[in-house]
Amino acid sequence: MKPALFVIFMTIFSHIGYSQECDHVLAGQVVDYHSRTPLDNATIMVLESQLAVKTDIDGKFKIENLCETSYRLEVSHPSCNTTVMEVEMDGITWLDIKLEHHLEELDEVKVVADAFKDKTNSSQEETLKLSTIETYSAGNLGDALRELGGVSSLNTGANIVKPTIHGLSGSRVLILNDGVRMQDMEWGDEHAPNIDINAAGSISVIKGASALQYGGDAIGGTIVMDMARVPLKDTLYGKTIINGMSNGRGGNITSSLTRAFGNGWFAKAQGNYKRLGDQEAPDYVLSNTGVREVAASLQIGKHQFTWGWDARYSYFNSEIAVLRASHIGNIDDLIRAINSGVPEIVRPFTYDLQNPRQEVTHHLGKLKFYKRFEGLGKWNLQYDFQNNRRFEFDVRRGELDDRASIDLELTTHTVNTDFKWDARERWQLHVGLLGRYQDNFANPATGVRRLIPDYEKWDFGSFLISEYRLTNSLFLDAGVRYDFTRVDAQKFYQTSRWEERGYDTIFQDLVVQDLGTQLLVNPVFDYHNISGTIGANYTPDMGTEIKFNYTLAQRAPNPSELFSDGLHHSAARIELGDLQIDSETSHKFMLSYKKEFKSWGFTLEPYANWIQNFILLEPSGVEFTLRGAFPVWEYRQTDARLLGFDVYGFSNWISHWKTEHQFSMVKGKDFDTDGALINVPAVNLVNRLIYSKPEWNDFEASLESQYVFRQNEVPDNILVFSAEQQQEVVLEINTPPEAYQLLTLRSQMVFPLSKGTRLTTALAVNNLLNTNYREYLNRQRFFADDLGRNFLLQLKLNY
């Protein structure tokens, strides 16, 4: 959160002494802070008189008949942050106003990546602009974020995509949906974020925990999804996007409509419907991989400079079919699937969503109020409510087939408040408090022992962040945060499991009731976590930016890490949590060096993350049941280290031709086993050739090559006893797939239909060469190839 003072510097050029009253003239120019290009159509309003003028094509403006006094000016622009400044009138006064570009809803001017207001001063941070988000309108959050360096994803098929930042995902990645931290069972590998990407105006990724205002446990990073800004003027506008795709034989339609008034009132409605049938690999149909998604949101409020409020409700419902061939019975089935190389079940294409499948509904309600105190800063107060209901259906016998195997309902209430002192020129201070209550209910009607128990959780957090401007080119920041978490669970353990884990000697006092074969236990655990960050941002000249950041972050274990216990049918593995797991502690150092020349530029971003008590889930052995042997995946803690770097470069070769290059690499090490960490993304190289010709209806075409290396650093495979073969065999559960290269072709044109109405058409081909490949971070890599060629046609209408 850069201070307003960073955004605006005002220079008064001339002081001509007129002494008459109220015939003073204020003139000036509004320019973009980064590019210094003049901004037309910016509004300068004198708050005292509510008199407003707009800038002309050169960004210039003039206000006459002002008195010899000081005025407060509110400067706004559709694509910039609104800002307020004071001006002392003395004769003809010239004022240079620099505005920081913000995402633009109405008109997609080309904005460079760093033109967004950063969330942090010194952390590695990147933002997806609206046009990129729209490219992924028919996809999902995880797909879109892979555009960014250092961001990959952990997939279960193509529809369940969890963002992975610098090699870490799940509970280590916070997702802020319009200021609300998503509480949607992010602990499971096959639980995708319940977010409609079409609701976002911009998505920022902070690659570390340094954005302490959002939470202290983002050891991987924080994803901040912001809504598009609503302009402070009388207007009505909207857009509709229709996507059709060949792979999956479906698409989506999304639409939004915004009504805004000059007095600050606004209302916005948005909706999305998506439907896909079975998707296809190059050689076969991926049976049962369809999806149906419905999302809608409504927002109303009043935003003024000095105060405002808004209320938002969003609904998200998705039904995702899970590859039929990935549902297996036991370890022999898994060995057979791995060895055969093709999915066992391939059926003709269908739109039907059959078992195994999951159905998730997420409700989110938010109420926010803010007030600005003159000479002090801004105060925010927010309450949000979230309800997440998840059903997972397995292939079961008889009438049980219609009954979910997992039925969880997670309800969360959060109140938070913060105050930001930004009135001082050199420093600002941001403090905040948070209280959260969460309740998880695991429905016993499933007839399957609960994988996640009933629990209640309380969180309390407080933070203090400060930013200090040492010189015009050097900004320092520091922050500290404290979080308290209490988990109160009611869980049934099988007596045999309780004893096998050794809990009967450590945790026997937690037992509430002995039911013979099962024990009801009531663990109540408290966690106290401290996070801190310190960093610097140095910009010696316009083309150079150097950032350094150190962050200490602590994360309390999630319910899955503590309580998981049982056979996970959809994954054919026994997952075991550990009640003794404690918070993990991360020390992350990040450096960012960015240099831009006239026609080319680059960014270098190395980082190192040492994590004490790192919690990981990996195969540890086998257990025998009457169904055969199952691999046991156990949570354990270790000391780990992640070292990596991301490189980005671009070059404008000749007119119309541009290339972009991106390279990401991360290495994970487990100090306990002195081996590799599991699920670390492979080295990834992206090269993009872009041709743009604005004269031809903003024609733009690009060819992208993504080369994913083989992940050579993986944990060892495990030895298991195969009942079918009556001998010990190697279960190649950690063997990584081969390297692959994918080509993507995109093209786009814009047609103005009438004043204020535009049609944008885009055609894309993913996996152009129909390459057969499997991705290490896709949990279905054991069973089937990844997606084949996909033609995407997009029509976008702005009105």
Add this chain to the structure above:
Amino acid sequence: MKTIKILSLALASGFVLASCSNDDNTPEEVNEEEIITTMIVTLTPTGGGTPIVFQSQDLDGDGPNAPVITPEDIVLSEGTTYSGTVVLLNETESPAENVNEEIEAEADEHQFFYIIDGGLNATVDYADDESDYVSEETGQNFTTTNPVGIAFTITTTSASTGTLAITLRHEPKKPNDGTLVDAGGETDITETFNLTVE
């Protein structure tokens, strides 16, 4: 000072939720409904005599304890044909649930496989097919005649020792060539017994 008031209100609001009450509602116990804890195999000599009964039992289901086979020594006679049946139970419920009923009702989606290995001089044949069972869907007997394997015969020849592996597959390819690899599907139950023919 108004400002101070509003600020202190803001601070206080952060604590509001800390006072939520804990209504101590005890969760309901779940007994695994789908689990098969016990497989009982009965071999009755066709020429008359004492039936041979052996079983594999795993009362904690997917818990840490491995299945237990009783008795340890299973001895068949040379040159004898036995008619066999297999019974599957879920003993976590009381009274124990007979899982055979569900399998019979979905006979077209299930099949037992009997694999003899390790030099045991014996052969196994199916003694039933789908049309012996009533479909849950139609209420009528199945019209298809693929083997199911709830009933089977085992014929021994000369003295030997080896193994008999019994596997129940859900949604296998039907018909199949009798091997597990060709059948595919998901394993519902599998156990390997050491047998002696003398």
